[in-house]
Amino acid sequence: MGRLKYLNRKLKLRTQFLLFFILSAFLAAFLSIILLLIFIFLFHDLKQVNEIKDYVKFNAENALDQNYEKNLKSIVPDDFDYWLFTTDDNIPYGSTPKTMPSEVSHIIQNRPTKEVNIVTDENYIISYIPLHNKNIDGGFILKYKNTLFLNSNFINSVINKTSYRAFFNLFIFFPILILCPFIIVFIFSLLFAKGINKPLKELISASEKIKQGRLDFSINVSYNNEIGQVLSSFENMRKTLQDSLKKQWTMEEQRKDMIHSLTHNIKTPITIINGHLELINGYEQNLTNKQKKESMDTIVHNADRIRIMINQLNEIWDLERSNFSLYTQDMSLDKFTRKINDNFLQICSRKNITFKIIASFQKEDTFCFDPIRMNEVLENIISNSIKFTKSGEIKFEIKKEEAGLFLKVSDTGNGFNEKELEYIFNKNYKGDKGVKSTNSSGLGLYICDLIVGKHNGTIKAFNNNTGGASIEIFLPPSLQNKTKIQSN
Structure with a gap:
């Protein structure tokens, strides 16, 4: 997982896709071959039993020929026992004709018309196949060790209705060829999607935080691909926005300070102007022309001071604009x-x-x-x-x-x-x-x-x-x- 995490962060999306495609194809083929080999091994005995039964059924007319017996002996494994018997309970040949199990004698006496499978106490299976044609009227008995899948009713039912090859292709071969690639591609798709989904969630979360006015966070920019470029751009945008807001906040605070300072500075000349205006307009004051002129000069001087202060404040606001x-x-x-x-x-x-x-x-x-x-x-x-x-x-x-x-x-x-x-x-x-x-x-x-x-x-x-x-x-x-x- 650590290696996949590294690939998600460092490789470009196109390279990741191609790599995941190649890996999924390779693993799907490898897993399919391994599973097929496992199931071939597990169904080996079942295959052998059904090959023997098919040979017996399809070549029943030649059951008494020497070549038939010779071929049968070549395809029956050494750990299998078999017997061929006719109507008069005669056993022309078998693996051990003189040591026939009691269960075999019981089957011969009953003469079933359909194929019968019996599990013995020794965990063996005895299969009886009736043979009825113009050359023979009897049956074939096969005894073999009971292993996995040999005594499954469902498997035997499907094989009897079709064939072992049809069963294997339908339930083993094709499902493996279809499911293995699908499962592998699904897993790798999840991993690939996870590598994209995580940074996208981070972007969504960052967008929500910015929407709420929060900028006191950072974005993971360790991705060295297209996603990393998006994350890096978003992080740069966040930093720029944060710096801009801080600068704006600082400028607003400075403007408040300037206005406060200007207001304080203007108080003095306004007080002086008001004082001299009251003096000039006072009804009880008898001012000389010289005194009136001095008061007017003082008023003009302080009014000019106020004008200069206001002009300076406007000039600063103009100079501090980013588009000045x-x-x-x-x-x-x-x-x-x-x-x-x-x-x-x-x-x-x-x-x-x-x-x-x-x-x-x-x-x-x-x-x-x-x-x-x-x-x-x-x-x-x-x-x-x-x-x-x-x-x-x-x-x-x-x-x-x-x-x-x-x-x-x-x-x-x-x-x-x-x-x-x-x-x-x-x-x-x-x-x-x-x-x-x-x-x-x-x-x-x-x-x-x-x-x-x-x-x-x-x-x-x-x-x-x-x-x-x-x-x-x-x-x-x-x-x-x-x-x-x-x-x-």
């Missing part, structure tokens, strides 16, 4: 760099910060990326550097190499502490000291990480030699020569 698309193009690196310079040179100058760009590429060089999204990334990073650099320098480095495009923003601010470096790209992280909490949702660098990831790139943060912060981005050339990619 980047709109990439072969962008001129010189043009892209000049735009970054135009955006931040004046802002840094007003804050007494030196903004420096170090470019390592040819003027005509291009690189394939989404310029709008990457501009958003750099604006976010450089804006953070401006926010936390009171004075000094902010340096933007851009370098094109064969390996890809390297972007780096460094400042001379206070840099990151160890915890910030570990969680800085997480959602809603605002730093240990809470410096960002009043003006930031904590989603900016998380958005940067998502956008760079959609480009199949990497982003990392570290402290530079001056003690300030550095953020480095690498974009691989995998998006080159594409106008649009579909993110996975």
Whole structure:
């Protein structure tokens, strides 16, 4: 059974079928031959007895000929006794004519008209065959050892009505030739079906579990055939579905956290807006134009903070979608760099910060990326550097190499502490000291990480030699020569 189990798991179904067919044919032939030999051996004595009786019946007219006696003697085994007697109780010949058993004398006296079989006390059978024709009027008596099947009424009845050959063919030969292959094929079919039925039951069970929403199970994929391919595909589907549901559950939890965090962050600007609106609309307050303008500026500023937070939340939901698309193009690196310079040179100058760009590429060089999204990334990073650099320098480095495009923003601010470096790209992280909490949702660098990831790139943060912060981005050339990619 262990070998059959191995075959069911390792061989292809077609090979299994051919192998089972060959094995069943071989075993059926082998078993049929063995059974026929056994039954031939078991019915050997019965065959001999009926051959003798047939010879006697069909050659009764020549019963007194010497050739008849000679032939009869040749076909009667040595352990058989026989006698031929005539009407006057004369015994022309026999195996032991002078030592005839008393049962034989009794049969001769009664002269039955039909064949008679008598079992003696010594477990012998005495068969009497009446002989009546123009040459002889008497009978033939045969004495032989009673063995299996010799004294069966049913067998003897069938043989008397037909013949020994007809009986053997009808009840032994043909049943063996028909039943043996049928039984062997039936057994092998069950074994073959079992090898298929077991994994099918496992698939049905797995389907029911998935239908019930259960994915915490595994499927046996040890089958190295077509069934194994189906099981493996089903198991991969289960794992993918499980991972997808886990990811979906994680994203739902993260969205809940984001909404909760956004709700908490929005409370402050809404409270400020409400306070200033009440101040402006107060009937008992006599506000100067300057005070009203300051209140309106505060309202506009906090409303803008709310707009930015909501926009960031919508952007994250968009970026986290599996079917989110980047709109990439072969962008001129010189043009892209000049735009970054135009955006931040004046802002840094007003804050007494030196903004420096170090470019390592040819003027005509291009690189394939989404310029709008990457501009958003750099604006976010450089804006953070401006926010936390009171004075000094902010340096933007851009370098094109064969390996890809390297972007780096460094400042001379206070840099990151160890915890910030570990969680800085997480959602809603605002730093240990809470410096960002009043003006930031904590989603900016998380958005940067998502956008760079959609480009199949990497982003990392570290402290530079001056003690300030550095953020480095690498974009691989995998998006080159594409106008649009579909993110996975």
